[in-house]
Amino acid sequence: MGSGAGHIFRLCVASLGDLFFPRFCLVCGAKLDIGVRHLCPSCADDIPLTYFWSWDGNPAEQRLAEAHVEQACSLFFYRRDGGYGKLIHRFKYEGDIRLGRRLAGMLAGKMAEACRAAERKPGTKARFADVDVVVPIPLHPLKKFRRGFNQSDVIARELASALGASFEPKLIRRRRFTRTQTRAADRRSNMAGAFVLNEKALRRLRSAGARHILLVDDVLTTGSTIAAAASVLPPDFRLAAATLACVE
Numbered sequence: 001m002g003s004g005a006g007h008i009f010r011l012c013v014a015s016l017g018d019l020f021f022p023r024f025c026l027v028c029g030a031k032l033d034i035g036v037r038h039l040c041p042s043c044a045d046d047i048p049l050t051y052f053w054s055w056d057g058n059p060a061e062q063r064l065a066e067a068h069v070e071q072a073c074s075l076f077f078y079r080r081d082g083g084y085g086k087l088i089h090r091f092k093y094e095g096d097i098r099l100g101r102r103l104a105g106m107l108a109g110k111m112a113e114a115c116r117a118a119e120r121k122p123g124t125k126a127r128f129a130d131v132d133v134v135v136p137i138p139l140h141p142l143k144k145f146r147r148g149f150n151q152s153d154v155i156a157r158e159l160a161s162a163l164g165a166s167f168e169p170k171l172i173r174r175r176r177f178t179r180t181q182t183r184a185a186d187r188r189s190n191m192a193g194a195f196v197l198n199e200k201a202l203r204r205l206r207s208a209g210a211r212h213i214l215l216v217d218d219v220l221t222t223g224s225t226i227a228a229a230a231s232v233l234p235p236d237f238r239l240a241a242a243t244l245a246c247v248e
Protein backbone atom coordinates (compact mmCIF):
# COMPACT_ATOMS: atom_id res chain seq x y z
CA MET A 1 0.00 0.00 0.00
CA GLY A 2 1.49 3.33 -1.11
CA SER A 3 2.20 6.10 1.34
CA GLY A 4 -0.76 8.17 0.12
CA ALA A 5 -3.18 5.28 0.28
CA GLY A 6 -1.74 4.24 3.63
CA HIS A 7 -2.31 7.70 5.04
CA ILE A 8 -5.92 7.69 3.87
CA PHE A 9 -6.44 4.22 5.35
CA ARG A 10 -5.02 5.30 8.74
CA LEU A 11 -7.19 8.42 8.65
CA CYS A 12 -10.29 6.32 8.02
CA VAL A 13 -9.40 3.98 10.89
CA ALA A 14 -8.83 6.96 13.18
CA SER A 15 -12.14 8.49 12.13
CA LEU A 16 -14.02 5.30 12.93
CA GLY A 17 -12.22 5.03 16.25
CA ASP A 18 -13.12 8.59 17.18
CA LEU A 19 -16.71 7.97 16.13
CA PHE A 20 -17.19 5.06 18.51
CA PHE A 21 -14.57 6.01 21.13
CA PRO A 22 -14.28 9.81 21.08
CA ARG A 23 -11.30 11.39 22.83
CA PHE A 24 -11.49 14.45 25.03
CA CYS A 25 -8.99 17.06 26.16
CA LEU A 26 -7.55 16.07 29.52
CA VAL A 27 -7.59 19.67 30.71
CA CYS A 28 -10.84 21.27 29.52
CA GLY A 29 -12.84 18.21 28.44
CA ALA A 30 -13.47 19.42 24.88
CA LYS A 31 -13.87 16.74 22.21
CA LEU A 32 -10.65 16.32 20.27
CA ASP A 33 -10.37 16.40 16.50
CA ILE A 34 -9.31 13.34 14.55
CA GLY A 35 -5.67 12.55 15.12
CA VAL A 36 -5.34 14.87 18.13
CA ARG A 37 -4.40 13.32 21.46
CA HIS A 38 -4.44 14.43 25.07
CA LEU A 39 -4.81 18.21 24.61
CA CYS A 40 -6.92 20.46 22.45
CA PRO A 41 -4.96 23.16 20.57
CA SER A 42 -6.07 25.86 23.01
CA CYS A 43 -4.94 23.97 26.12
CA ALA A 44 -1.72 22.90 24.40
CA ASP A 45 -0.93 26.56 23.75
CA ASP A 46 -1.78 27.53 27.33
CA ILE A 47 0.44 25.07 29.20
CA PRO A 48 1.83 27.07 32.17
CA LEU A 49 5.48 26.73 31.20
CA THR A 50 8.09 27.54 33.85
CA TYR A 51 10.99 28.64 31.58
CA PHE A 52 13.31 27.29 34.28
CA TRP A 53 15.59 25.80 31.61
CA SER A 54 17.00 29.27 30.89
CA TRP A 55 16.48 30.86 34.35
CA ASP A 56 19.37 30.86 36.82
CA GLY A 57 18.27 30.79 40.44
CA ASN A 58 14.73 29.68 39.60
CA PRO A 59 12.35 28.35 42.30
CA ALA A 60 13.26 24.73 41.55
CA GLU A 61 16.93 25.48 42.17
CA GLN A 62 16.07 27.29 45.38
CA ARG A 63 14.23 24.22 46.69
CA LEU A 64 17.20 22.01 45.86
CA ALA A 65 20.01 24.33 46.96
CA GLU A 66 20.72 22.39 50.17
CA ALA A 67 21.06 19.22 48.08
CA HIS A 68 23.91 20.90 46.14
CA VAL A 69 21.96 20.78 42.88
CA GLU A 70 23.46 23.45 40.60
CA GLN A 71 20.78 23.63 37.92
CA ALA A 72 17.18 22.50 37.95
CA CYS A 73 14.22 22.85 35.62
CA SER A 74 10.61 21.74 35.16
CA LEU A 75 8.37 21.88 32.12
CA PHE A 76 5.23 23.35 33.66
CA PHE A 77 3.71 24.53 36.93
CA TYR A 78 1.51 22.00 38.67
CA ARG A 79 -1.45 23.47 40.53
CA ARG A 80 -3.27 20.84 42.57
CA ASP A 81 -6.65 22.32 41.71
CA GLY A 82 -5.75 22.98 38.07
CA GLY A 83 -6.50 20.95 34.99
CA TYR A 84 -2.89 20.42 33.96
CA GLY A 85 -2.31 18.20 36.95
CA LYS A 86 -4.44 15.65 35.11
CA LEU A 87 -1.57 15.18 32.66
CA ILE A 88 0.67 13.84 35.41
CA HIS A 89 -2.12 11.65 36.81
CA ARG A 90 -2.92 10.19 33.38
CA PHE A 91 0.74 9.38 32.73
CA LYS A 92 1.73 8.20 36.19
CA TYR A 93 -1.32 6.35 37.46
CA GLU A 94 -3.15 5.37 34.28
CA GLY A 95 -0.07 4.23 32.41
CA ASP A 96 -0.31 6.57 29.42
CA ILE A 97 3.33 6.25 28.44
CA ARG A 98 2.72 7.96 25.10
CA LEU A 99 1.66 11.08 27.00
CA GLY A 100 4.71 10.82 29.24
CA ARG A 101 7.00 10.63 26.24
CA ARG A 102 5.25 13.60 24.68
CA LEU A 103 5.72 15.76 27.78
CA ALA A 104 9.29 14.55 28.28
CA GLY A 105 10.03 15.33 24.63
CA MET A 106 8.74 18.87 25.15
CA LEU A 107 11.02 19.36 28.15
CA ALA A 108 13.96 17.79 26.33
CA GLY A 109 13.43 20.15 23.40
CA LYS A 110 13.34 23.19 25.70
CA MET A 111 16.54 22.15 27.47
CA ALA A 112 18.38 21.37 24.24
CA GLU A 113 17.30 24.66 22.65
CA ALA A 114 18.48 26.57 25.74
CA CYS A 115 21.88 24.91 25.34
CA ARG A 116 22.06 25.85 21.67
CA ALA A 117 20.99 29.43 22.38
CA ALA A 118 23.70 29.82 25.01
CA GLU A 119 26.32 28.44 22.65
CA ARG A 120 25.43 31.17 20.14
CA LYS A 121 26.17 33.87 22.73
CA PRO A 122 29.87 34.16 23.62
CA GLY A 123 30.47 34.22 27.34
CA THR A 124 27.05 32.75 28.19
CA LYS A 125 26.96 29.64 30.36
CA ALA A 126 25.05 26.82 28.67
CA ARG A 127 22.84 25.22 31.31
CA PHE A 128 22.76 21.40 31.16
CA ALA A 129 25.11 21.35 28.15
CA ASP A 130 27.79 19.25 29.86
CA VAL A 131 25.52 16.67 31.51
CA ASP A 132 27.21 13.27 31.18
CA VAL A 133 24.66 10.96 32.77
CA VAL A 134 20.89 11.05 33.22
CA VAL A 135 19.66 9.11 36.26
CA PRO A 136 15.95 8.51 36.93
CA ILE A 137 14.72 8.49 40.52
CA PRO A 138 14.01 4.79 41.11
CA LEU A 139 10.79 3.29 42.39
CA HIS A 140 10.75 0.59 45.00
CA PRO A 141 10.54 -2.79 43.19
CA LEU A 142 7.11 -3.50 44.70
CA LYS A 143 5.70 -0.17 43.57
CA LYS A 144 7.22 -0.61 40.11
CA PHE A 145 5.66 -4.08 39.88
CA ARG A 146 2.25 -2.68 40.81
CA ARG A 147 2.48 0.22 38.37
CA GLY A 148 4.16 -1.71 35.60
CA PHE A 149 6.79 0.93 34.85
CA ASN A 150 8.81 3.72 36.40
CA GLN A 151 7.59 7.06 35.09
CA SER A 152 10.99 8.64 35.75
CA ASP A 153 12.61 6.11 33.39
CA VAL A 154 10.36 7.30 30.57
CA ILE A 155 11.27 10.94 31.15
CA ALA A 156 14.98 10.28 31.65
CA ARG A 157 15.34 8.36 28.39
CA GLU A 158 13.97 11.30 26.41
CA LEU A 159 16.24 13.80 28.18
CA ALA A 160 19.33 11.63 27.76
CA SER A 161 18.70 11.34 24.03
CA ALA A 162 18.20 15.10 23.61
CA LEU A 163 21.25 16.05 25.67
CA GLY A 164 23.55 13.42 24.19
CA ALA A 165 24.10 11.89 27.63
CA SER A 166 24.06 8.30 28.80
CA PHE A 167 20.99 6.82 30.48
CA GLU A 168 21.86 5.10 33.76
CA PRO A 169 18.83 3.67 35.61
CA LYS A 170 20.89 1.48 37.98
CA LEU A 171 23.14 4.04 39.67
CA ILE A 172 20.72 4.58 42.55
CA ARG A 173 18.56 1.87 44.09
CA ARG A 174 15.50 2.35 46.25
CA ARG A 175 15.82 0.14 49.29
CA ARG A 176 12.85 1.26 51.35
CA PHE A 177 9.17 1.45 50.42
CA THR A 178 7.83 4.96 51.03
CA ARG A 179 4.27 6.19 51.05
CA THR A 180 3.00 9.51 49.72
CA GLN A 181 3.08 12.30 52.29
CA THR A 182 1.47 15.74 52.16
CA ARG A 183 3.36 17.76 54.79
CA ALA A 184 6.90 18.95 54.06
CA ALA A 185 8.26 17.64 57.37
CA ASP A 186 6.67 14.25 56.71
CA ARG A 187 8.18 14.14 53.23
CA ARG A 188 11.70 14.74 54.57
CA SER A 189 11.47 12.10 57.29
CA ASN A 190 9.75 9.69 54.90
CA MET A 191 12.63 9.87 52.43
CA ALA A 192 15.49 9.53 54.93
CA GLY A 193 17.59 6.51 54.01
CA ALA A 194 15.32 5.57 51.10
CA PHE A 195 18.14 5.24 48.55
CA VAL A 196 21.45 3.42 48.26
CA LEU A 197 24.26 3.81 45.72
CA ASN A 198 25.14 1.02 43.29
CA GLU A 199 28.93 0.91 43.62
CA LYS A 200 29.39 -1.21 40.49
CA ALA A 201 27.50 1.33 38.37
CA LEU A 202 29.46 4.13 40.01
CA ARG A 203 32.79 2.54 39.07
CA ARG A 204 31.57 2.15 35.51
CA LEU A 205 30.65 5.83 35.30
CA ARG A 206 33.94 6.93 36.82
CA SER A 207 35.89 4.85 34.33
CA ALA A 208 33.94 6.54 31.53
CA GLY A 209 34.92 9.97 32.88
CA ALA A 210 31.41 11.05 33.94
CA ARG A 211 31.31 14.11 36.18
CA HIS A 212 27.88 15.76 35.77
CA ILE A 213 24.69 13.89 36.73
CA LEU A 214 21.12 14.91 35.90
CA LEU A 215 18.58 13.46 38.35
CA VAL A 216 15.08 13.06 36.87
CA ASP A 217 11.68 12.77 38.57
CA ASP A 218 8.10 13.41 37.49
CA VAL A 219 7.07 16.15 39.95
CA LEU A 220 9.04 18.54 42.16
CA THR A 221 7.17 19.37 45.36
CA THR A 222 9.44 20.08 48.34
CA GLY A 223 12.50 18.58 46.69
CA SER A 224 12.88 15.95 49.42
CA THR A 225 12.93 12.98 47.02
CA ILE A 226 15.62 14.39 44.76
CA ALA A 227 17.57 15.60 47.81
CA ALA A 228 17.49 12.11 49.31
CA ALA A 229 18.74 10.59 46.05
CA ALA A 230 21.43 13.26 45.73
CA SER A 231 22.65 12.57 49.27
CA VAL A 232 23.99 9.12 48.34
CA LEU A 233 26.08 10.43 45.42
CA PRO A 234 29.78 11.25 45.92
CA PRO A 235 30.47 14.97 46.44
CA ASP A 236 32.87 15.21 43.50
CA PHE A 237 29.99 14.88 41.03
CA ARG A 238 28.16 17.98 39.84
CA LEU A 239 24.40 17.63 40.11
CA ALA A 240 21.44 18.90 38.12
CA ALA A 241 17.76 17.97 38.24
CA ALA A 242 14.75 17.97 35.93
CA THR A 243 11.06 17.18 36.38
CA LEU A 244 7.98 17.43 34.23
CA ALA A 245 6.08 19.53 36.76
CA CYS A 246 6.80 21.88 39.63
CA VAL A 247 4.15 22.24 42.32
CA GLU A 248 3.43 25.89 43.08
